[in-house]
Amino acid sequence: MIEIGLHHYLVVSLIVFLAGLFTVLTRRNAIGILMGVELILNSANINYVAFSRFGGGGYDGQIFSIFVIMLAAAEAAIGLAIVLGIYRKFETIDVEATDTLRG
Amino acid sequence: MIYAALFYLIAGLTVFCALGVALSRNVVYSAFFLMGALLGAAGLYGFLLADFVAVVQILVYVGGILVLTLFAIMLTHQIAEVEVSNRSVGRLPAAILVIVTGVGMGLAIFRAPWHTAPSGEPPPTTYGIGEAFLGPYLLPFELASVVLLTALIGAIVLSRRELRD
Structure with missing residues (x-):
């Protein structure tokens, strides 16, 4: 059996990234889009931690992934507050319906 | 041997749940699949000897962000309503873009001369x-x-x- 190496983690993170990309592209539900963004941030985190383990960078990769998690928390709080505001205004969170700013 | 089997189990859980988030029609199911994907990622951090990041992942993501997401779903949908899912538009163009991106990134992953000697500090x-x-x-x-x-x-x-x- 092959030893678990860097490529295993990179492939897992690639698939998670592609799933997140597909979610962002196909969802019309604003919360669904935010979940896709969370998947993409997670795949970046897996890469950071994997390179921190195999790339010889010490703790730098893990520290970056902690910053990413922190920013994801801030993003989720603000994003969901905006979604709730949109829901009160438009009675829906379908991103296609909120086209007031369309020129 | 057991190590590799466990790794494949957790990696498979992560990938399965990530695909579930992308492909399930109901956004509530997506949220629970997202929980599986986040827990799987925490397990992967454990395999990468990043114990602190794994705990932060569980506390902040699963305990915070996911609960917040579920609250937002429950507040913005009538739960009794059957059609809580979204009509997905443009699945084919999205799939084409995803496949092109995946092939490009996959080539990059397997062609680049990565530094692959494991060197992480032990927990x-x-x-x-x-x-x-x-x-x-x-x-x-x-x-x-x-x-x-x-x-x-x-x-x-x-x-x-x-x-x-």
């Missing part, structure tokens, strides 16, 4: 991470607290109507 990593946060990463660490405070105030202002009038 517990909290000592080193704490030293780094109060040493070379002190300014980003303090900025992070300002960002979080701003996000908190912003979320309150955005979601409370009487504060905007």
Whole structure:
């Protein structure tokens, strides 16, 4: 059996990234889009931690992934507050319906 | 042997749940698949000897962000309504874009000459991470607290109507 190496983690993170990309592209539900963004941030985190383990960078990769998690928390709080505001205004969170700013 | 089997189990759980988030029609199911994907990622951090990041992942993502997401889903949908899912538009163009991106990134993954010697410090990593946060990463660490405070105030202002009038 092959030893678990860097490529295993990179492939897992690639698939998670592609799933997140597909979610962002196909969802019309604003919360669904935010979940896709969370998947993409997670795949970046897996890469950071994997390179921190195999790339010889010490703790730098893990520290970056902690910053990413922190920013994801801030993003989720603000994003969901905006979604709730949109829901009160438009009675829906379908991103296609909120086209007031369309020129 | 058991190590590799466990790795494949957790990696498979992560991939399956990530695909579930992308492909399930109901956004509530997507949220629960997202929980599986986040827990699987935490398991992968464990395999990568990043114990602190794994715990932070579970506390912040699963305990915070996911609960917040579920609250938002419950607040913005009538639960009794059957059609809580979204009509997905443009699945074919999205699939084409995803496949092209995946092939390009896959080629990059397998062609690039990565440095692949395992060199991570063994756990517990909290000592080193704490030293780094109060040493070379002190300014980003303090900025992070300002960002979080701003996000908190912003979320309150955005979601409370009487504060905007």
